[in-house]
Amino acid sequence: MIELENVGYSYGGGELLSDVSVQLIPGSFHFLTGPSGSGKSTLLKLCYGALTPTAGRARAFEADLRDLNRDQMAMLRRRIGVVHQDCRFLDHLPLADNIALPLTVSGHDASQEGSDLKELMQWVGLSERAHALPPELSGGERQRAALARAVIMSPDVILADEPTGNVDWEMSQRLLQLLVELNRMGKTILIASHDLALIRAAKSQVSVRVLRISDRRLQLAGADL
Amino acid sequence: MSRGSIRTLMLGDAQAARVVPPSGFTAQLTLFVSGAMAFLAVFALALSLSAGRLADRWAEELARSATLRINAPADQRSAQTDAALKILTQTPGIASARALTDEEQTALLTPWFGADLNLDDLPVPQLIEVIEADPGYDAAGLRLRLAAEVPGAVLDDHTRWRRPLVDAAQSLRRLGWFAIALIGGATAAMITLAANAALSANAQVIEVLRLVGARDRYIAQAFVRRFTLRALVGASVGVAFGLAGVMALPEASQEGGFLTGLGFQGLSWLFPLLIPLLGAMVAFAATWSAAHRTLKELT
Ligand SMILES: Nc1ncnc2c1ncn2[C@@H]1O[C@H](COP(=O)(O)OP(=O)(O)O)[C@@H](O)[C@H]1O
Numbered sequence: 001m002i003e004l005e006n007v008g009y010s011y012g013g014g015e016l017l018s019d020v021s022v023q024l025i026p027g028s029f030h031f032l033t034g035p036s037g038s039g040k041s042t043l044l045k046l047c048y049g050a051l052t053p054t055a056g057r058a059r060a061f062e063a064d065l066r067d068l069n070r071d072q073m074a075m076l077r078r079r080i081g082v083v084h085q086d087c088r089f090l091d092h093l094p095l096a097d098n099i100a101l102p103l104t105v106s107g108h109d110a111s112q113e114g115s116d117l118k119e120l121m122q123w124v125g126l127s128e129r130a131h132a133l134p135p136e137l138s139g140g141e142r143q144r145a146a147l148a149r150a151v152i153m154s155p156d157v158i159l160a161d162e163p164t165g166n167v168d169w170e171m172s173q174r175l176l177q178l179l180v181e182l183n184r185m186g187k188t189i190l191i192a193s194h195d196l197a198l199i200r201a202a203k204s205q206v207s208v209r210v211l212r213i214s215d216r217r218l219q220l221a222g223a224d225l
Numbered sequence: 226m227s228r229g230s231i232r233t234l235m236l237g238d239a240q241a242a243r244v245v246p247p248s249g250f251t252a253q254l255t256l257f258v259s260g261a262m263a264f265l266a267v268f269a270l271a272l273s274l275s276a277g278r279l280a281d282r283w284a285e286e287l288a289r290s291a292t293l294r295i296n297a298p299a300d301q302r303s304a305q306t307d308a309a310l311k312i313l314t315q316t317p318g319i320a321s322a323r324a325l326t327d328e329e330q331t332a333l334l335t336p337w338f339g340a341d342l343n344l345d346d347l348p349v350p351q352l353i354e355v356i357e358a359d360p361g362y363d364a365a366g367l368r369l370r371l372a373a374e375v376p377g378a379v380l381d382d383h384t385r386w387r388r389p390l391v392d393a394a395q396s397l398r399r400l401g402w403f404a405i406a407l408i409g410g411a412t413a414a415m416i417t418l419a420a421n422a423a424l425s426a427n428a429q430v431i432e433v434l435r436l437v438g439a440r441d442r443y444i445a446q447a448f449v450r451r452f453t454l455r456a457l458v459g460a461s462v463g464v465a466f467g468l469a470g471v472m473a474l475p476e477a478s479q480e481g482g483f484l485t486g487l488g489f490q491g492l493s494w495l496f497p498l499l500i501p502l503l504g505a506m507v508a509f510a511a512t513w514s515a516a517h518r519t520l521k522e523l524t
């Protein structure tokens with residue numbers, strides 16, 4: 001689905017990532033871990049084309065991301081659900097509209113898919129907050145809303161950057177539960193997180209592969225976690 | 226900028242417009258400047274059209290008629306007049322020539338000498354009205370021949386004193402059009418600045434939209450629609466005020482000459498109604514290119 005081949009990336013200084021190769025096969029569940037500042041967010045951005053590798057190539061759905069024009073890139077984003085590290089909402093629109101935004105911008109009639117939206121908001125437990133504005137939400141509510149927005153187009157792949165970043169343990173378990181359910185429905189999942197307890201909790205429920213960034217390179221972590 | 230995109234713009238994707246937060250202050254500035262520009266454009270247009278009418282009328286009269294004056298002692302006057310008329314009828318390029326009657330000459334002089342004027346008391350020259358054909362005559366050749374055969378004849382083809390007036394009216398018309406072009410350019414510049422400001426103020430919004438898979442076209446539309454509608458509304462109000470101002474100018478009159486002729490006549494009253502449409506088109510193009518320039522720089 002998504003494949004990085006000998007990818008290197010540098011923001012202009014020294015190389016942040018070198019010689020990174022990884023392949024996300026359909027239905028797989030990956031964790032990406034590493035210390036803060038090691039390049040987890042950067043690697044995720046390379047996967048959905050927000051950044052272009054400075055070496056090697058990135059592929060998604062058989063297409064080299066370098067060859068896509070801007071419209072094709074927009075189409076690709078509709079097939080990849082992204083939970084951004086700091087969520088990113090349109091602060092002037094109520095939560096329900098924010099969650100439906102991918103439908104709106106792709107020309108779907110959001111009102112026609114209203115029942116789907118309702119179900120989805122129920123699934124993430126935000127039905128009561130449909131009319132709240134994003135700045136009024138708690139950290140956990142924002143994370144669940146971001147996840148709901150990422151999956152509303154039923155993408156095949158979900159990339160989540162620190163989805164449990166600033167929520168308590170109980171909430172992080174709930175979010176993990178949602179992601180595990182999505183994986184059982186056949187979605188490919190990649191979660192960037194430095195929360196080892198969360199990774200252990202996931203391991204007890206699904207088969208998980210853990211990738212670790214260390215010393216600019218990506219390694220497959222063993223069972224030593 | 227296809228016809229389709231203009232249609233979706235006008236029919237309005239209200240949802241697309243909603244994804245960009247409302248912006249009170251810049252919106253009002255855009256409305257105000259479009260209105261002011263449209264107001265000025267109405268006067269520039271009135272100036273060009275009036276100057277144009279004047280130039281055309283004067284040029285027409287200038288091309289078509291001339292006057293021959295016979296300054297001769299009373300006893301030779303009618304002989305020289307006959308000789309001159311004979312030459313004129315033989316000259317190619319002259320449609321007709323006619324000596325003015327005493328009554329007509331009196332009428333011409335009445336404004337200066339009063340109604341109870343007796344022409345016999347004054348050494349008034351005989352005037353001959355010459356109407357030019359198309360193509361016209363050779364004025365220099367005619368002057369030579371008249372000088373040889375009718376010593377008292379002076380050909381006055383009006384060119385000498387009307388040419389500068391026609392030139393002046395034509396420059397005034399050009400000036401008017403130039404002012405309209407400047408107003409259009411200034412409007413485009415203003416809208417571009419406002420659109421750039423709006424685009425950078427909403428950089429976060431644009432980033433979110435790209436993240437969830439919005440195409441450039443969709444994002445640009447939200448901005449283009451706003452600025453086009455603002456320019457349309459602002460310019461319509463400006464034109465309404467401008468037209469009211471032009472209507473308040475005094476009627477065209479003989480005494481007032483050029484100044485009172487300033488305004489629109491007949492169908493030309495419809496021209497100012499094009500100003501809001503042109504303003505909207507300028508805003509559309511300016512915002513569209515500003516949006517595409519900005520979006521190209523983002524991933
Ligand atoms: N836009 C950017 N420009 C320059 N440096 C950046 C940019 N984004 C991130 N970095 C740097 O790249 C490194 C990795 O960042 P990031 O991928 O966010 O790490 P992580 O998500 O693992 O914490 C950090 O040192 C960060 O300062």
Ligand SMILES: [Mg+2]
Pocket residue numbers: 040041042085161162
């Ligand atoms: Mg990060």
